[in-house]
Amino acid sequence: MLENLTVVLFHPKFPENVGSAARACANMGCPNLTVVRPRNWNPERAAALATPKGQDILKNMQVYEDLPSALAGFEHVYGTTARTGGWRKGLLSPSKAAEGMCNHMRGGSSVAVVFGPEDRGLTNAETEICGQLLTIPTSPEASSLNLSQAVLVVLYECFKNAMEVDSVEPQAPSEANLVHHKEMEILFSSLKDTLRSIDFLKDENTDYWMLPVRRFLQRAPFRRSEFNMLMGLCRQVQWIAKKAGRGDK
Structure with a gap:
């Protein structure tokens, strides 16, 4: 049912939590588990x-050394956070995020x-x-969730x-070629x-000021033709900025 969904555990500390997450995946019909740079790894x-139901998921899990490599092949990536404000804006509830994930899948x-x-x-x-x-969302008096608990909530x-x-609606249109x-x-x-070449972004904290641009462009899936168009636009703007003597900023 959730064949196109992958749970990614980044730098988990306890192997028991990885096993419990595999069990949660099995409970909710998600066959895909990826772990990035696990600490203190112990398969036993x-x-x-993991219990017997999660053993196959644990045996077949993918392991990567860094997060960009683990995420490279996905069309849509959702991250989880307990902290809010600052860089972390436009946060979704698990139910709202699940709606988007399932529509994509x-x-x-x-x-x-x-x-x-x-x-x-x-x-x-x-x-x-x-x-x-x-x-x-959690009670302020006990806001910390166990890793596998968080996985189970989102997968549920x-x-x-x-x-x-799926019981009442037809299949969504294809998102092929994204x-x-x-x-x-x-x-x-x-x-x-x-954006730096035309002074839209300043040198100070450029990643922070890029966040609204990133969030805006990630609202809808990008097709390959749209990607090529924007890459071409960037190249043309940078060429013009360089001719004007601003491209080395």
């Missing part, structure tokens, strides 16, 4: 918490949802490369949305250079 300790797109380390969560730089951010909302909508996350990062890098 992870397997003990019905169109044939691959979706990743990223969970940060147990001890610190995702940093600003790590949330920046996620197209959308979601947060799980996706499972519920898939069950409810650019992947790696290509979007190339576009954002080119846009940043272009």
